[in-house]
Amino acid sequence: MVITSFVVLFLFPLSVFLSVHEPHKPGIIGLTTMEAVAEHDFEAGSNDELSFKKGSILKVLNKDEDPHWYKAELDGTEGFIPSNYIRMGDCSWYLGKITRNDAEVLLKKPNVRDGHFLVRQCESSPGEFSISVRFQDSVQHFKVLRDQNGKYYLWAVKFNSLNELVAYHRTASVSRTHTILLADMNVETKFVQALFDFNPQETGELAFKRGDVISLINKNDANWWEGQLNNRRGIFPSNYVCPYNSIKLPTPPVAPGFTFAT
Numbered sequence: 086m087v088i089t090s091f092v093v094l095f096l097f098p099l100s101v102f103l104s105v106h107e108p109h110k111p112g113i114i115g116l117t118t119m120e121a122v123a124e125h126d127f128e129a130g131s132n133d134e135l136s137f138k139k140g141s142i143l144k145v146l147n148k149d150e151d152p153h154w155y156k157a158e159l160d161g162t163e164g165f166i167p168s169n170y171i172r173m174g175d176c177s178w179y180l181g182k183i184t185r186n187d188a189e190v191l192l193k194k195p196n197v198r199d200g201h202f203l204v205r206q207c208e209s210s211p212g213e214f215s216i217s218v219r220f221q222d223s224v225q226h227f228k229v230l231r232d233q234n235g236k237y238y239l240w241a242v243k244f245n246s247l248n249e250l251v252a253y254h255r256t257a258s259v260s261r262t263h264t265i266l267l268a269d270m271n272v273e274t275k276f277v278q279a280l281f282d283f284n285p286q287e288t289g290e291l292a293f294k295r296g297d298v299i300s301l302i303n304k305n306d307a308n309w310w311e312g313q314l315n316n317r318r319g320i321f322p323s324n325y326v327c328p329y330n331s332i333k334l335p336t337p338p339v340a341p342g343f344t345f346a347t
Contacts, residue, residue, distance in 0.1 A: 119144070119145045119148070119173065119174060119176045119179065119246060119247055119248055120142060120143070120144060120145070120173075120174040120246055120248050121142075121143045121144075121145050121155075121157070121171040121172060121173045121174060122140065122141070122142060122143075122171065122172050122174070123137045123138060123139050123140060123141040123142075123143060123170060123171050124139060124170060124171060124172050125139055125170045126138050126139050127166060127167065127170050129164065133164055133165055134164050134165050134166070135157055135158075135159060135162060135163065135164025135165060135166050136164075137159055137166065137170075141159060143157045143158065143159050143166065143171060144157060144158040144159070144245075144246060145157050145171075145173065146158055146163065148168070148173075148181075149181045149182060149206065149296050149298075150295075150296050151295065151296060152168060152278055152280055152295075152296070152327060153167065153168055153169075154166065154167060154168065155168050155171075157171075174248050176247070176248065177269070178202060178203050178204050178251060178267075178269065178270075179203070179204045179205075179247070180203045180204070180205050180276060180298055180329070181205065181206055181278075181296075181298045181329075182205070182206050182296065182297055182298045183203070183205045183206075183276075183298050183300070184205075184208060184315050184316065185205075185208055185215075185217070185226065186316055187300060187313065187314075187315070187316070188203055188205055188217040188224065188226075189217070189224045191203070191300070192217060192218070192219040192224045192270075193219070193224060197219050197270060198219065198268070199219055199220055199221065199265070199268075200218065200219065200220075200265060200266050200267055200268035201218070201219045201268055201269070201270040202216055202217060202218040202219070202259075202267045202268070202270070203216075203217050203270070204216050204217075204229070204247060204251070205217060207228060207229075210228070213228065213229065213231070214228075214229040214247070215227060215228050215229060216229060216239075216254075216259060216267075218259060218265055218267065220260075220263060220265050225260065225265070227239055227259050227260075229247070229250065237249075237250045238250070239254070239259055240261065242257075251267060254266070254267045255267045255268070275300075275301040275328070275329075276298050276299065276300060276301060276328075276329040277298075277299050277301050277310075277312065277326035277327060277328055277329055278296065278297070278298050278299070278326060278327055278328075278329045279293045279294060279295050279296060279297040279298075279299065279325060279326055280295060280325055280326060280327055281295050281325050282294050282295050283321055283322065283325050285319070289319050289320060290319050290320055290321060291311075291312055291313075291314060291317060291318070291319030291320060291321045292317075292319075293314055293321065293325075297314055298314075298329055299312040299313065299314045299321070299326065300312055300313045300314070302318070304323065306323075307323065308322060308323055308324075309321065309322060309323065310322075310323045310326075
């Protein structure tokens with residue numbers, strides 16, 4: 086995927102070549118099906134990549150292990166695709182590796198109402214998913230089930246993707262004992278995703294692995310931000326992360342000098 090000719094720049098959007106790199110492709114740990122639309126043609130350069138045309142509707146199977154490359158399916162064929170060639174469907178509700186405890190902290194904030202929800206990876210069953218929903222003064226968790234054909238469901242009605250399941254349960258209760266309809270949150274909490282592993286060198290720094298989703302607490306310092314992950318709180322270099330569900334592919338960075346202000 087290395088561009089060696091400047092002539093090629095006139096054939097495709099400049100943004101494509103500024104952001105496409107050849108990262109290490111991840112292993113498949115868990116599968117989640119969300120929909121995406123191809124914004125550019127892509128021709129596979131290796132056997133594990135997936136070719137597609139602009140306008141193709143792809144099923145994204147895994148987007149948590151590497152922000153650069155997603156595992157996707159098109160017409161029954163699976164492979165890796167560059168994340169900056171596609172536009173994800175509405176999945177702002179998917180927070181990936183956020184823990185059950187962090188989900189409850191977020192959903193118990195004062196401005197969160199009944200029905201506000203998020204979808205996350207299931208801690209007790211790696212590779213599976215849960216819906217966490219605010220109801221009254223508590224948070225309820227519903228495990229998303231899959232049948233032998235890969236369809237998703239909570240109860241009887243089954244769906245091809247998480248997008249379809251979420252859309253259905255906006256008007257049909259996720260609970261059999263209470264009427265709980267899913268509704269989008271509009272909270273101030275921001276999330277970032279780790280682009281690289283970070284191993285702390287000093288007390289008070291926050292360790293994380295590439296792909297982790299971190300709750301952002303403080304970004305008063307341009308170089309070092311404060312966040313929370315798995316009930317741990319600490320600071321980390323800002324150039325090791327990107328906004329969650331965004332596309333930003335920097336060169337592997339060096340941690341900046343420490344000037345964090347509290």
